[in-house]
Amino acid sequence: MKKRDMNRDWIATAATLNAALPYLQRYDNAIVVIKLGGHAMGSDEGMESFARDVVLLRQVGVNPVVVHGGGPMINAMLDKLDIKSEFVNGKRVTDAATVEVVEMVLSGVVNKRIVQAINRQGGKAVGLSGKDADLMVCDQTDASLGYVGTPAEMNPELLRNLFAHDIIPVIAPLGAGRNGETFNINGDTAAGAIAGALKADRLLLLTDVSGVKNAAGEVLTELKAAQIRQMVADGTIAGGMIPKTETALDALDKGVRAVVILDGRVANAVLLELYTEHGAGSLIRAE
DSSP states (O other), X not given: OOOXXXXXXXXXXXHHHHHTHHHHHHTTTOEEEEEEOTTTSOSHHXXXXXXXXXXXXXXXXXXXXXXXXXXXXXXHHHHHTTOOOOEETTEEOBOHHHHHHHHIIIIIIIHHHHHXXXXXXXXXXXXXXXXXXXXXXXXXXXGGGBSBEEEEEEOTHHHHHHHHTTOEEEEESEEEETTSOEEEOOHHHHHHHHHHHHTXXXXXXXXXXXXXXXXXXXXXXEXXXXXXXXXXXXXXXXXTHHHHHHHHHHHHHTTOSEEEEEETTSTTHHHHHHHSSSOSEEEEEOO
16 A cells, blocks of 8 residues: 655656656657676676666667676686686687687576566566577687677567567677687677667667766767767777777667667666666767
């Protein structure tokens, strides 16, 4: 039974729901691809909050797709198994032994943790990798890197079938090779490829930074593709933000309406971005 006494928090909650109506209408039946980075997964409480947000999206008519990383978890398992990693130009060489560990951690431990978290909140999540139904068929990115792949052929029909049954896909960034190989795919790259194949309304890249910053260190809330290219050229965008913005530009070229880079450690970051006027990160649009 509801308690009928009022307080300011409940009144504020009602007002927030009221203000969200235009955005609920805006994203009805939209496809939103969410990249959940390994560092953004955080604590069990953070995972529970993220899962609740994803279930809410599905409840109000959004078709969410979760693509996850798992770098820290892979590193921990490689250390535990005493498998040494080599690096070429700062990128891990994924040999046969390493790719087995990558698949075990991503498709097993990490993927199922997210699936279970969503299901505990009342959603219907199914764990997949890019190998399932040839969702992502890959070519080898660089022979010197071993089993690292770049999506070359996308087959998203399975995901559309899941949407029709109110199922939330949770996808590990692994792809199938043309000769039966398993390829490890950068998580952002995988999310961008999936968003592009689905012509998603939004691609949300949840990371451990607040967004794209200008030379003064201020987060830019909205950018055009040309601004991103200029900021990369003049060195304002550097380091780990470069591949994220490259993913954003590639996704836009493939038909994604907008990409947002935001801090996944912030509580309810996805809801803040989609259902409030201010948003929660840096929104990037095409020209």
